[in-house]
Amino acid sequence: MIEREQIVKGLVVVSFLILLLMYRGSENAKVVIVFAFYFLAALMYRIDTRYPVLAAIGSLVLAAILIAEHNETLANKVVIYAYYFLVVGVLLILVEYVREGKEEEFVPQRELKNKVLAIISGKGGMGKTTLTSSLAVALAKLKKMVIVMNLDLTMPNLDIAMGVKVRGLIEREQMVKGLVVVSFLILLLMYRGSENARVVIVFAFYFLAALIYRIDTRYPVLAAIGSLVLAAILLAQHNEALANKVAIYAYYFLVVGVLLILIEYVREGKEEEFVPQRELKNKVLAITSGKGGVGKTTLASNLAVALAKLEKKVIVMDLDLAMPNLDIAMGVEVKGMGEALKDGKDVVTVHNHGCDILATLPIKDGYKNSGMLERIKNIIDEVRQKYEVVVLDFPPGIEAFDVIDKNTYVLIVANPEKLSIADAYNVNKALEDRAKVLGVVINKSNGADVEAIEEMLSLPVLAVLPEENRVREALEAEIPLVARDEECEFIDEMAELVKFLVKYWEKDESRGDGEP
Ligand SMILES: Nc1ncnc2c1ncn2[C@@H]1O[C@H](COP(=O)(O)OP(=O)(O)O)[C@@H](O)[C@H]1O
Ligand SMILES: [Mg+2]
Structure with a gap:
């Protein structure tokens, strides 16, 4: 989902394009407009000093393509832009270099001894x-x-x-992808055949790119709009011949895009709403991770609420004894757990957003207290009898893994970063043979390479939750985001994840290898 801020930014870009299109002044003034816009964009998007240099290189490549198409006039203009970009880029880099150099250099005065x-x-x-x-x-x-x-x-x-x-596998893969793109550009540049064949090459490339970058069905439509804007600019510059060519591409993009959207629409319409088929029996689901801060509590609380929305009888339990915060995530007061742990009293739960909650205050020394693991295990055993699903919000790392047994289902939460994926790998290795590790949930993602992650972990990625401000806002307001009646990618992904889990458990039970 596009945020309001991005719409505003998009409007600025479009307004700029219109301004450039309508502008009838001198070529120099036009260059000034472009650079004013460039600095505006640099401000809005926090553009790095290296980017003008990249823009210069891009412009040079574009100029080369135009020359190959015998469009010298336009190529010359593009080269001028390349030149200005290069000047700006080099200036910025120089400024940064001088600024860095100015800070006087610190020289250590004496040898240090054995500091730890x-x-x-x-x-x-x-x-x-x-x-x-x-x-x-x-x-x-x-x-x-x-x-x-x-x-x-x-x-x-x-x-x-x-x-x-x-x-890591990621860099190499990205290099291969980059090479494919460059090879395609060279192919297009060298190609001397008919215009139709060229259109075919472009679309073959488009589908290849869609495949390697998992391009969304909306993108062809955006490409069509972009091409139309470009065609309009070319027309305004009285370059009818090229404008016509670009318009043909726009047309093809539009056809592809609309077709894809139609297909998706029909497919979505087909998907009927998911209704659980049977009552589940005593499923215990552990939400784990190598590190803290990846989103375990966020996932556990939202998952519990999403299960409750499917009319499942669910309890969510805080097992992060040293730094518990499930109470905040679920918006409840803490009751019961401390007493139950201390003197084996009955477990007293609280209720919110359709699920029961067993939260706790921080317990000094957590799992290091003697007998703590056993007591926690007893509570889980007692609780699991009364619920369809018990969701366990784990502490980071392995300290509580002894609570997990062969009947425990496990989700591993990770962020789409190398270190976090490495942690997930280690968690899976620690649990592999002692629990039912279902897969990984990637959280705080802005486009994760799911295939690469699955390959590295040898585990399925069951959901990719986007990094969204509303997740943080909801936590601040002490309400799990899925409890709010909103539409966003996070909520959609959670719904898919819960559907997967319930279907998986239903299948497990109909096969008869569910819980004892
Ligand atoms: N998808 C997300 N988008 C944005 N912020 C998130 C997301 N998931 C978690 N956060 C934020 O990250 C922080 C840590 O999340 P939390 O669930 O407490 O992690 P953990 O339980 O693994 O330590 C919280 O401040 C939370 O608001
Ligand atoms: Mg937590």
């Missing part, structure tokens, strides 16, 4: 590894003799941060 520096935090995911690796390198740059050690034995990833062991 520990980097710690309450939760994971706060950036300990990032800080540690950066700090070590910065110290080395001051000619200090430094060694950096990984003390996170269960979820180590300093190796990745320091680049001492290659595990």
